[in-house]
Amino acid sequence: MRVGSGLQRAQSFMVLATGLYRVSHLVVGILAVAQHQRDSVLSWLGLTAAVASSLSVFGVARSRGWFGARPPLVDLVLVGCVLPFVVYAGGADRPSDIGWSMLLGGSASAVCAVALRRGAAVAGAVTALVVTHIAGYAMAGAEIAVIAAHLNALVSSAVLARVFWWYLRRQGRLLDAATEQAVAAEAARARYAERMAHHRALHDTVLATLTAIASGRADAGTAAVRERCGREAAYLRRLVQQQAEDDGIAPGTAAAVEHAVRSVESLGLRVTAQYGAPAEIPAHAAAALGSAVTEALNNVLRHAGTGRAYVTVTGSAGGVVVTVVDRGSGFDPLTVDKGMGLRSSIGERMREAGGAAEVDSAPGEGTCVALRWPA
Template sequence: GLVLLNNPPAGDWRAPPYPFGLVFVATALLVATHLVGYLLVGADAAVTGGHLNALVFSAVVSGVLWWYFRRQGALLDAANERALAAEAHRARYAERISHHQALHDTVLATLTAISGGGVDANTPEMRRRCAREAAYLRRLVEQTDDQGADSELLAALEESVRAAEALGLRVTARYHEPPRVPGDVALPFARAVTEALNNVRCHAGTGHAYLTVTGDSGRLVVTVVDRGRGFEPGSTGGGLGLTRSVHERMRGIGGHATVDSAPGEGVSVELRWPR
């Protein structure tokens, strides 16, 4: 791509003003020094005139080319920004449709069943289902308020949370302005989060996990914490499965995973990208 300094804002294709004064002074100095040189050596008038004419012509052509290329660069930058804005709009629209479908299949279906009297709203299972869907709505509101967030990343992480909730794990999730990450990073990162949540569900001896997503100096930082039984650091027992499912996934995308635990103190898994 063409990289220019001091590019005009999107939608303004006009090239920056040509520095006529500076160019005029520089050209005049060159003409004067050449003229003095030709006079000192007694050059023929035709030769002197031809050389000076070529010098002035070169300055004019350089100015025209400068203006043309700056104008074309400004047009290209404006077109790129419009394309990026259109792509961002399409991504937001796709995310909105995804949320609408999820709301239709979960919250709306639950409310319709309760209002129609088809289910007993006081059963433990229905209360748990309502709690899961209320948590989903809270996360959705938080994501909507965070206009700078990476929608692809948040959608992948939300899928991990909802999958864990569907298996009976309660997840308290908080999203705090995570940085944007490439598409080939978002999905493996979310899968590492999925495994960390599965680890809580299967091994922690607790039904509640805490997920925090934030940015730290341009890095994406996600922590999965539980207050379960924990384990002895360095132990290979317990069927935790963190080595392959979490550490290797993070290394594969240039990230890093840190696991901190102690018996009776729960587990904290911190995922960072880039490393």
């Protein structure tokens, strides 16, 4: 389940709602014991146990995002079924004195109604509470009307909590489905836009070159035409490779890196690019990667003393790793001026986007620039 999904929001709301419901009952219990049973040790112990059980149930729910399987059942037994008898044994032998402990059964039934998956389990929990509270009120000599009103509130708490949880869960799943459809549609539009960009590029480069050669306007034997054909052949190989990956690479990442490669190839640098299948990343991160790759390739062109570079795009845990490698002259990273592109333009750009850049080089051994998102 994705963080921030509709289903998770529904769960967070139910944890909050049932938690506030329990808090309201605990406040009543604290006031009742403080005013009328301050001398009853068992009442204070029972109230302390109820608070501890509440912290356990809702603390687990808060940390995990939902109720655990065991804490609600322990709360049901301790707060819902045992607490009334403990309070009665401490001297609360009138309906008005034992009422606060009975009230906590309502929030216990609400928690069970949303935490337990099976309807039979919820029915069993509510039945246990009903039997316990009938017995407790009977011991305290409560009238039938008081018992009936309390049982109605007890059962209503479970029913309403169950209905609310069903509705919110359904709405959360519908929201998640709609979000997934929107993301898929956006990805499809991005892929279509990328294909159209490739079609235009093919028209302006490969097709134009072939047409010029076929019509005799360009001599295929000249060095300039051969160099152009080599660059365009490399572009075609990358395009075929991307299609073979069944669109597994994130469109934004592919477009950004490909734009960087082609922009530097137009200046005479030959680039061999390999594309893997990383996860989709945000647009700002893809843009930062593309700019960093452009700067890294420009550095190869300006400083490496070689006419070839290698770019590899792979996936990491929920992100992307792009490496730019050359076999040129290399350098000592410790002696490089901090104002140069490797440290400022590349490193700062990646950090601002939430990524990282690492440079590995040595004199005579070439250079490897690794770009990661996220860091």
